[in-house]
Amino acid sequence: MLKKVYISLGVSVVLFPLFLLLILSFGKQWSYPHIIPKEFSLVHWISVFQLNSTLPITILKSLVISLSVATIVTAVSFFSAKHVSYSVHRKKWLFLAYIPYVCSPVIFAATLQFYFTYTDLSGTMLGIIIAQLFITYPFGVIIFSNFWNDNIKSIEQLSTTLGSSPVQTFQKVVFPLSKSVLLLCFFQVFLISWFEYGLTTLIGVGKVKTLTISVFQYIQEANLFLAALASCLLVIPPMLLLFINKRFVFTNQQIG
Amino acid sequence: MNDIVLDIQNISKAFQKEKVITEASFKASRNAVFSILGKSGSGKTTLLKIISGLEQQDSGSLFLEHEEISAIPAHKRNIVYLYQDALLFPHLDVFENIAFGLRLRKIPKKDIVKQVNKMIFDLQLEEHSHKMPTQLSGGQRQRVAFGRALIIKPKVLLLDEPFGALDVDTRKQMQQLCKQTILNYKITTVFVTHDLKEALLMGDQIGKMENGVLKTFINQSEFLNDPTTGAKEEIEFWKNIYKNEERF
Numbered sequence: 001m002l003k004k005v006y007i008s009l010g011v012s013v014v015l016f017p018l019f020l021l022l023i024l025s026f027g028k029q030w031s032y033p034h035i036i037p038k039e040f041s042l043v044h045w046i047s048v049f050q051l052n053s054t055l056p057i058t059i060l061k062s063l064v065i066s067l068s069v070a071t072i073v074t075a076v077s078f079f080s081a082k083h084v085s086y087s088v089h090r091k092k093w094l095f096l097a098y099i100p101y102v103c104s105p106v107i108f109a110a111t112l113q114f115y116f117t118y119t120d121l122s123g124t125m126l127g128i129i130i131a132q133l134f135i136t137y138p139f140g141v142i143i144f145s146n147f148w149n150d151n152i153k154s155i156e157q158l159s160t161t162l163g164s165s166p167v168q169t170f171q172k173v174v175f176p177l178s179k180s181v182l183l184l185c186f187f188q189v190f191l192i193s194w195f196e197y198g199l200t201t202l203i204g205v206g207k208v209k210t211l212t213i214s215v216f217q218y219i220q221e222a223n224l225f226l227a228a229l230a231s232c233l234l235v236i237p238p239m240l241l242l243f244i245n246k247r248f249v250f251t252n253q254q255i256g
Numbered sequence: 257m258n259d260i261v262l263d264i265q266n267i268s269k270a271f272q273k274e275k276v277i278t279e280a281s282f283k284a285s286r287n288a289v290f291s292i293l294g295k296s297g298s299g300k301t302t303l304l305k306i307i308s309g310l311e312q313q314d315s316g317s318l319f320l321e322h323e324e325i326s327a328i329p330a331h332k333r334n335i336v337y338l339y340q341d342a343l344l345f346p347h348l349d350v351f352e353n354i355a356f357g358l359r360l361r362k363i364p365k366k367d368i369v370k371q372v373n374k375m376i377f378d379l380q381l382e383e384h385s386h387k388m389p390t391q392l393s394g395g396q397r398q399r400v401a402f403g404r405a406l407i408i409k410p411k412v413l414l415l416d417e418p419f420g421a422l423d424v425d426t427r428k429q430m431q432q433l434c435k436q437t438i439l440n441y442k443i444t445t446v447f448v449t450h451d452l453k454e455a456l457l458m459g460d461q462i463g464k465m466e467n468g469v470l471k472t473f474i475n476q477s478e479f480l481n482d483p484t485t486g487a488k489e490e491i492e493f494w495k496n497i498y499k500n501e502e503r504f
Contacts, residue, residue, distance in 0.1 A: 154343055160330045161308050161337045162357045163408060172356075176347045 018235060024228035037225075044229045054209075059233060062194065062211040065125060066237075069132045070190035074182055077140025084141055085148035094145060097138035105135055106198030116203055123207035131203040132196060136189045143185045147178055187241045194237060259286040260322075261444040262307070262412050267316035268468075269302055276302045280316070280470035282463055284412070289438060289445045291459025293452060293485070298465040300448040304414045307446065308337035320411060336405040337414040340421055342397035344389035350400050351376070351385045357408035375403040378437060395426040402434065406441050413438070413445045419454070431457055452490055 024030075025044060027037030047053040084093040100108055109131060113122065121127030152174070159169045197212050204213070211234050218227035262284040269277040277299040284290040294300045305311040307318060309330030318325050325333055344353050354375055358368045376385050379399045389397060398418060405413055418434070419427045435458060438445050447458045455462060462479045463472040473479040480487045 151343075154339055154341070155345065157310050157330075158337065158339065158343050159345075159356075161310070161333075161335060161414075162404065163331050163334070163360050165331050168360060172360075173345060177345075 018232075021228045021231050021235075024225060025232050027225045027228070030224060044225055048229070048233070055214075055230070055233075058209050058211055058214050058230075061125060061208065063237075065128055065132070065200075065210060066190050066193040068129050069136055069193040070186045072129075072133060073136045073140040073189045074186045077137055077185065078144050078178070078182065081141045081144030082148045085145050086153065090145075094142070097141045097145075100135050100138050104198065105196065106202060108135060109199035109202040113202060122203060123205040125208055127203050128200050128208055128210075131199055132193050135196075135199065136192055139192065140185050140189060143188065144181065147181045152177065183245070187245060190241065191238055194234070260284070261286045261320065262290075262446070263317075263319035263322075264303075264307065265317045265319070267303065267306060267313045267318070269299075269306060269311065269314050276468055277306075277313075277470075278468040280465070280468075282461075282470060282472045284444055284446060285461065286444055287439075287442045288460040289435070289447050289458050290461045290463065291455040292446065292448045292463045292465055292470065293450070293455040294448070294465030295450055299468045299470075300465050301416055303465070303470070304337055304416050304446065304448060307412070308335045308414055309333050310337065334408075334410050335412045335414060336408070336410040338401055338405055338416060338418055340417045342389075342394075342401040344392075344397055344400055344404075346389055349386050349388055350381060350392070353389070353400050354403045354407055356404055361408070371407055375407050378440070379403045379433070393426075394422050395430055398422065398430060399433070402437065406437060406443060409441070410443060413443045415445060415447045417449055418447075420449075434458070452486060456487075 023036060026040045026042065028039040028041040028043070030037040048055050048059070050056070084090060084097075087093060112131060112134065116122045116127050116131065121130060155173060155177070156169055159173045160166075164172060195212055196210075197216060200208070200210055201213055204210075209217070211230055215227055215230045215234060218224075218230055260283045264280060264282050267277055267280040268275070280299070280303050282290065292300055292303070302311060306313045309325070309328065313326065320333065320335070345356065348356065351372055355368050355372045358371060363371075373385075376382055379402065381396065381399055381403070384392060384396060389400070392400065402418070415434075419430050422430060431454060447455070449455050449458070456476060456479075459476075461472070462476060463470050464479075464485055465471075466484070471482075471484070473482065473485075479485055480491070
């Protein structure tokens with residue numbers, strides 16, 4: 001009983017700020033020191049579904065960037081982590097993977113900006129995707145480096161001697177065993193990309209607006225209701241991922 | 257007995273500068289068990305991995321039924337290599353683990369069910385066919401691994417200290433079951449162990465690996481009389497124990 005009370009309390013603490021954001025997103029007029037807006041309207045939420053509004057395009061751009069980064073990193077780092085983990089120079093490669101995290105993403109972006117300007121990638125979605133790959137790819141390698149251990153190597157070899165080709169070994173053994181870690185990497189990288197601000201602002205040079213950048217912009221403009229709306233939209237994908245993670249990934253791990 | 261299935265000639269292997277196998281040659285007869293006795297680090301596992309195609313030798317030749325197989329990839333050799341750990345596929349139950357090799361070969365479903373059920377019966381695993389690997393004991397897991405290898409009827413079965421992780425009683429049971437099943441299924445086997453008794457018990461032919469060199473023996477008697485095998489010391493040890501017991 002007490003446990004249930006604690007859980008309910010914990011959930012309320014997490015959900016209350018989100019609930020407050022949701023109320024603010026419906027606000028039309030608010031003045032200090034009131035906590036709740038005086039007037040409410042659906043106008044901001046309706047704008048999300050209007051094609052001539054900037055918000056749907058911003059959401060779409062954010063989704064394209066984050067999904068692209070998450071997909072590329074998950075796919076590429078999965079296989080490159082295998083080579084890193086089985087290499088005799090494993091420690092050296094993993095040390096290199098940690099280098100992008102020595103400084104913050106903004107400083108890291110500042111060191112890259114020259115090259116992006118030189119190659120005309122600044123201010124483009126492709127530029128942002130590439131820039132985010134620089135920080136998320138090593139992260140993917142680090143996640144997968146624990147998966148590719150001696151046990152997996154032996155299971156792969158065993159499967160090979162039982163007659164499976166490299167493709168069959170991947171389909172029938174490696175992929176089913178790696179589903180959880182693949183999803184974990186995809187979710188983590190998606191979230192890093194989704195909430196990325198400093199690097200995206202610097203490489204995007206104000207031309208590419210993501211949802212995270214929009215939230216900051218609305219706050220700077222003191223547009224409380226739009227900032228609340230953008231924040232609500234910003235937390236939807238992470239909430240969805242959290243649900244999928246709990247519903248499918250965690251359940252699978254328990255069965256396994 | 258004299259029909260040679262596996263002919264290993266002058267194999268050598270080094271990892272970077274460290275020589276792991278200096279010289280290994282032996283011939284394994286059809287349906288016989290060739291035991292290789294050796295301490296840890298003597299090069300036994302590397303030799304098995306070379307035979308299975310998981311490692312490439314630096315020099316020497318491998319003949320399987322008189323065909324040179326060095327250039328043939330591991331998945332096409334039809335030589336199964338079993339580790340000390342059972343290494344069952346954790347996402348598959350006992351039935352599916354055993355059926356793994358048959359499904360790869362696209363055998364009709366009816367035949368798979370029939371063959372797997374027979375194997376499960378032969379290995380006394382009837383009650384466990386739908387259990388997941390985590391629900392099995394060490395001995396049961398090893399039996400499943402064994403069945404998964406035997407069911408595809410490999411030309412050669414390589415067993416790398418398969419009972420090393422088992423307790424004494426289970427080990428004894430598994431040695432008998434293994435010997436009997438290999439005999440029933442008529443599979444040429446190379447059995448690697450560091451246990452002298454196990455090498456003698458399992459092997460029809462025998463060899464000893466030491467510091468990367470494999471020495472083979474014509475028969476068990478030659479092996480027992482060779483001072484380098486340690487067999488004489490073992491016999492003397494037990495004789496003395498017996499004598500001491502008689503005195504009391």
